[in-house]
Amino acid sequence: MQIMDPVSIAEALELVKDHWTPRVVGRVNDQYVKVAKLLGELVWHAHDNEDEMFLVVYGHLRIQLEGDREVLLDPGQFFIVPKGVQHNPVAEEEVGIVLIETVTTAHTGSVESPRSVPIERQLPSA
Known part of the structure; x- marks a missing residue:
């Protein structure tokens, strides 16, 4: 068992330089804890086998959902x-978030986009 040091979400977000590029800051069983900065919109996509949690740290996030619903x-x-x-995150101004996703979750599901970031680039050593 590996014991981690405490993680400051604010400090972890300061280290994120590019929008839409999540960074893994922890792992709980088969779930990654990630931080990201968002600006603009990502791309319509779905994760066929995994739920995805968005927690807003600062800013305001709009998540468009299939069926013309928004959160x-x-x-x-x-x-x-x-x-x-199907969902599409949209940030009119910069938003800092925490994501909790299963380790198998692809950034933009099966949709390939210039904003798709492979997990290798999200890990701390990247």
Whole structure:
């Protein structure tokens, strides 16, 4: 068993330089804990086999969902996108978030986009 040092979410977010590029800051069993900065919109996609949790640290995040539904998140709020649900995160201004995702979750599901980031680039050694 490996014991980690405490993680400051604010400090971890300061180290993120590129929007839409999550960074793994921890792992709980088969779940990664990631931080990311968002600006603009990502791409419509789904994760066929995994739920995805968005927790807003600062800013305001809009998550577009299939069926013309939207979820608006303020700092301190989170939302879980169920597996298989098409969604598109949108940030009118910069947003800092924490993501909790299964280690098998592909960044943009099966959709290839210039914003897709492979897990190798999200890990701490990257």
